[in-house]
Each structure stands twice: as C-alpha cells, then as structure tokens.
Amino acid sequence: MSQPTATIETERCQDVALPADEDSKASGATALEYVQLFECPLEGLDWYSMMRSPSAGAVSSFIGTTRDHFAGKQVLRLEYEAYEKMALKEMQKLKRETRERWGEDIVEVLIWHRLGNVPVTEASCIIAVTSVHRKSGLEAVHWLIDELKARVPIWKKEFYTDGSVWKSNAEFDPVSLTLKSSCCSHHGGEAHSSDHSK
Numbered sequence: 172m173s174q175p176t177a178t179i180e181t182e183r184c185q186d187v188a189l190p191a192d193e194d195s196k197a198s199g200a201t202a203l204e205y206v207q208l209f210e211c212p213l214e215g216l217d218w219y220s221m222m223r224s225p226s227a228g229a230v231s232s233f234i235g236t237t238r239d240h241f242a243g244k245q246v247l248r249l250e251y252e253a254y255e256k257m258a259l260k261e262m263q264k265l266k267r268e269t270r271e272r273w274g275e276d277i278v279e280v281l282i283w284h285r286l287g288n289v290p291v292t293e294a295s296c297i298i299a300v301t302s303v304h305r306k307s308g309l310e311a312v313h314w315l316i317d318e319l320k321a322r323v324p325i326w327k328k329e330f331y332t333d334g335s336v337w338k339s340n341a342e343f344d345p346v347s348l349t350l351k352s353s354c355c356s357h358h359g360g361e362a363h364s365s366d367h368s369k
Contacts, residue, residue, distance in 0.1 A: 205281045206262045208255055213285055213294040222301045227278045231308035232299040233316050239291045247330045249289045254324040258284070261323045268318075269300065269311050276307040282315065284325060 203216060213234075222230045237249045266280045278301040289295045298315045302308030329336055 205279065206259060206266055207283050208253060208259060209283060209285045210287050211285070213283060213297055216283075218281055218283065218297055218299055222279055222281060222299050224278045224301050226303065227301045228303055229305040229308045230299060230301050231305065231312045232297065233312050234294050235296040235316070236294050237289050237291045241329065241331075244331045244333065246291065247332060248291065249295060250328040250330065251284070251286045251289065251295060252326050252328075253284070253286055258323050258325055262319070265315055265318055265322070269315060272314070273302070273307045273311055276303045277311060278302060280311070280315075282319065284319075284323070286325075 203218070203221060205221065209216075219230065237246065239246050262282045262284075266282060269280050270277050279299075280301075281297065281299040283297040285293075285295050296316075296319070298312055298319070300308045300311040300315070302311065
C-alpha cells in the first residue's frame with residue numbers, strides 16, 4: 172500500500188535524478204519517489220513520512236554514510252557514478268523481489284542512492300522497509316543492502332589525503348550484470364527499526 176507522493180523544496184535539492192516509480196505521474200525536481208537516484212544531499216529529505224502506514228508495526232532503515240578512514244588512510248570524500256538506466260531498473264527489481272520474498276508483511280519499500288560527491292558524515296544511500304512486523308522488515312533491509320551492493324551498477328571513487336582511487340565492491344557479481352564494480356561498499360551505516368509490533 173503506497174503512501175501519497177511527497178514533495179520537497181526545490182531550492183534544497185535542485186537536481187533530483189530520474190524519478191523511477193512505475194506508477195508515479197509526478198515530475199522531476201519537485202517529487203520524491205520510492206526508488207530514486209539523487210544528485211544532491213539526502214539529508215533533509217523526508218523519507219520517513221513516505222513510509223508511515225496505519226497497517227504497519229515497524230519502519231526499518233539503513234543509512235550508509237561516508238566515513239573518514241579506510242585501510243589506514245584518511246578519506247576526504249566519496250564520488251559516485253552510475254549507469255543510471257540500468258541502476259534504476261535493477262533497484263525496481265529489488266523492490267519487487269522484496270515483496271515476493273516477504274509477501275504481505277511488506278507494506279512499502281524505499282531505495283535511494285546519491286550520485287556525485289558525498290563528503291564525510293553525509294549519506295550515500297537510504298533503504299527503508301515498512302512492515303507489519305519488525306522481523307521481516309529488518310531482514311528485508313539487510314537483504315536489500317547486500318543485493319544493492321552486489322547487483323546495482325553504481326561506482327565509487329575514494330578521495331584520500333594522498334590521492335584517489337576507484338573502488339570495486341567485493342560483493343559485486345560480474346556474472347549477473349557483466350559489469351566490473353558496484354556501490355556502497357566502504358561506508359558506515361546502521362540498521363534501525365522504529366517498532367510497535369510484537
């Protein structure tokens with residue numbers, strides 16, 4: 172059961188990339204979709220209001236952020252690029268598969284990823300699942316981030332104090348998409364559940 176499409180202030184996020192929800196009739200820079208790529212900060216975008224439902228007992232989420240170190244090196248920022256059309260197609264597929272795996276316990280699924288420069292502490296991806304019970308929601312969030320990293324064609328460049336390097340993702344399956352690397356591999360992040368279920 173989808174919630175109404177939310178709106179945002181265009182000055183906060185001028186460049187919302189490629190709305191992807193198949194049923195949405197909203198356009199471009201004024202609407203948030205449940206599956207979407209952004210070229211602006213995710214902070215301040217009200218995804219939680221989109222995920223609330225009277226039939227749900229939990230809203231579980233993962234927010235992946237840029238951390239300031241990796242393998243003993245100081246990280247200045249990350250930069251993401253995507254094969255956008257294929258990335259959105261695969262993200263939509265993950266949303267459908269989540270519903271198929273967990274059935275009617277899943278009320279709504281949101282998958283967002285930021286492109287471009289992502290400074291330390293800022294979010295690069297948000298995954299949220301609204302569910303009747305917390306267990307299925309938390310399991311679905313865990314599955315979604317792993318599958319996103321393995322299947323969606325988004326590439327990451329890490330900028331260190333001593334230079335920069337494109338990073339491949341250890342979980343990426345080159346057989347599945349015949350591409351060499353993917354997303355979200357070396358950020359921090361936490362899974363949360365706002366839970367009223369039993």
